[in-house]
Amino acid sequence: MNRHVILGGGVAGRRAAEVIRKRAAEAEIVIVDEQEEAFYYRPMLGELLAGKLGPEQIISRDKERLSQLGVKVLAGTQVASLDPKAQEVVLGSGERLSFDKALIASGSRTEKIAGDDGKGRGIVYLDTLPEALYMASLLGSARNALIYGASLQAINAVRGLRARGIDCSLVLPEERFWQGVLDPIASEILEDRLNQEGVTLIKQTEIKDLVWEDGELKGVIPSKGEKLPADLLVVASPQDPRLDYLKGSDLVGKNGVVVDQNLRTKYENIFAAGDVAGLPAVHTGEVLPQPGWLSAWRQGNMAGLNMAGQEAVYSGFPSLRTKALDLDVVCLGLSDPQGEDVKEESGDYPYDELPYIYKKIVYKDRRVVGAVFIGDASEAGAVEGWIRKGLKADECDKKVLDQMFLPRLQASSALGALCPICKFQMQLGEQVEDGSIETCPACGVRFRLDRMPNGAFRAVLGD
Numbered sequence: 138m139n140r141h142v143i144l145g146g147g148v149a150g151r152r153a154a155e156v157i158r159k160r161a162a163e164a165e166i167v168i169v170d171e172q173e174e175a176f177y178y179r180p181m182l183g184e185l186l187a188g189k190l191g192p193e194q195i196i197s198r199d200k201e202r203l204s205q206l207g208v209k210v211l212a213g214t215q216v217a218s219l220d221p222k223a224q225e226v227v228l229g230s231g232e233r234l235s236f237d238k239a240l241i242a243s244g245s246r247t248e249k250i251a252g253d254d255g256k257g258r259g260i261v262y263l264d265t266l267p268e269a270l271y272m273a274s275l276l277g278s279a280r281n282a283l284i285y286g287a288s289l290q291a292i293n294a295v296r297g298l299r300a301r302g303i304d305c306s307l308v309l310p311e312e313r314f315w316q317g318v319l320d321p322i323a324s325e326i327l328e329d330r331l332n333q334e335g336v337t338l339i340k341q342t343e344i345k346d347l348v349w350e351d352g353e354l355k356g357v358i359p360s361k362g363e364k365l366p367a368d369l370l371v372v373a374s375p376q377d378p379r380l381d382y383l384k385g386s387d388l389v390g391k392n393g394v395v396v397d398q399n400l401r402t403k404y405e406n407i408f409a410a411g412d413v414a415g416l417p418a419v420h421t422g423e424v425l426p427q428p429g430w431l432s433a434w435r436q437g438n439m440a441g442l443n444m445a446g447q448e449a450v451y452s453g454f455p456s457l458r459t460k461a462l463d464l465d466v467v468c469l470g471l472s473d474p475q476g477e478d479v480k481e482e483s484g485d486y487p488y489d490e491l492p493y494i495y496k497k498i499v500y501k502d503r504r505v506v507g508a509v510f511i512g513d514a515s516e517a518g519a520v521e522g523w524i525r526k527g528l529k530a531d532e533c534d535k536k537v538l539d540q541m542f543l544p545r546l547q548a549s550s551a552l553g554a555l556c557p558i559c560k561f562q563m564q565l566g567e568q569v570e571d572g573s574i575e576t577c578p579a580c581g582v583r584f585r586l587d588r589m590p591n592g593a594f595r596a597v598l599g600d
């Protein structure tokens with residue numbers, strides 16, 4: 138019997154298990170995950186902090202699904218190392234698990250800030266449900282909160298803190314918000330929205346030291362200016378791939394576990410998917426992490442197909458899909474490129490009528506290579522296809538371009554709605570109406586459709 142061992146039971150690992158089972162009814166499939174809890178939607182942790190959703194609402198409804206599929210899950214079990222040559226995974230207990238094929242899907246996490254030995258009270262990392270619950274338990278007594286960094290965790294922390302009426306400041310090492318992903322206009326829009334929410338931005342500043350008193354955090358010492366008082370610090374610096382059990386392994390490159398377009402590592406029978414993987418971006422071929430929920434789901438899907446013996450090619454590129462407070466944000470491919478061969482096209486969005494709306498397409502050598510959507514991402518699915526196919530400007534659908542750049546045009550509901558979890562753009566059938574319950578074809582979450590005043594649909598978790 139073929140044994141497939143999956144290291145990590147997040148969105149990438151679970152999706153791969155489902156796909157393998159569909160194509161290999163007899164295969165033994167084992168997921169090893171250090172997490173005790175049932176599978177849950179990490180992008181919803183901010184809603185949990187805000188008190189809008191309870192833990193039971195962000196835990197996947199189909200928690201029995203894997204056991205129904207005959208997938209064995211070793212929950213609460215850590216992987217200590219992986220021996221590619223012996224084809225064995227060593228568990229924390231010392232037990233060895235042999236495999237015919239393995240998938241590395243251990244995700245990423247926030248690195249600890251210097252000075253935090255884990256013993257004091259007042260520092261939180263928002264990577265997991267237990268960490269979100271711990272943070273929620275501190276909110277009752279918090280008065281001054283600092284968020285350090287601008288990862289997706291930062292925006293979730295802002296959501297929770299402001300909903301509970303706690304003052305917060307965002308300390309950013311960079312010059313502007315989501316620098317490197319957003320262009321200056323888009324950064325300014327989000328900074329403006331954060332200011333409106335009552336968040337103070339402290340830019341181009343690093344945290345040099347932590348100030349403790351009797352084991353409780355009292356503030357931080359910034360790289361410039363005076364001590365910043367804080368009784369809560371949310372560390373939201375960029376994520377690092379989870380590679381602790383792969384120390385010294387030849388599987389690891391500078392951007393995670395290196396894989397090709399089949400998600401295969403240098404070992405024929407070992408694959409990697411999700412935040413832990415570094416893979417070639419379509420067109421440029423540059424090996425980069427392509428983190429994010431939808432990317433992880435898609436990579437898990439492709440890795441699963443290849444592990445089941447199919448030849449499936451993953452053609453993705455870095456993207457960012459999230460909700461920043463109440464604004465949908467989708468950045469695709471090269472969203473803030475420089476250079477003479479780059480041309481950008483954007484609409485004229487009147488701020489007083491359409492605050493926080495911004496859309497842009499980036500062309501390089503006349504081909505679509507990137508896009509930014511803020512506030513409304515109705516056309517993101519179509520544009521993503523153009524980037525993947527490398528369409529030239531004059532090959533793009535004019536109706537979609539008009540809808541993007543003529544902001545007063547009534548939105549076409551035929552373009553679909555964004556999934557509240559993974560931000561996949563779903564095509565909606567003619568029969569959908571306000572209140573319809575649908576399932577995302579990408580991540581499988583169920584949601585309700587609310588019709589917005591411009592005719593477009595918005596997907597909301599829960600029914």
Ligand SMILES: Cc1cc2nc3c(=O)[nH]c(=O)nc-3n(C[C@H](O)[C@H](O)[C@H](O)COP(=O)(O)OP(=O)(O)OC[C@H]3O[C@@H](n4cnc5c(N)ncnc54)[C@H](O)[C@@H]3O)c2cc1C
Nearest residue numbers: 145147148149171179180216243244411412429430433459
């Ligand atoms: C608060 C928050 C908000 C987010 N918001 C968004 C968003 O809006 N949009 C978006 O696209 N993405 C968002 N993300 C990121 C998204 O959740 C990740 O990109 C996605 O979960 C990656 O999936 P994955 O399967 O690669 O890894 P994960 O979901 O991290 O799963 C990896 C699993 O591996 C396990 N593991 C790790 N090491 C070991 C080991 N040694 N032994 C055993 N098990 C191990 C972990 O416990 C974990 O369960 C957010 C994340 C957080 C935390």
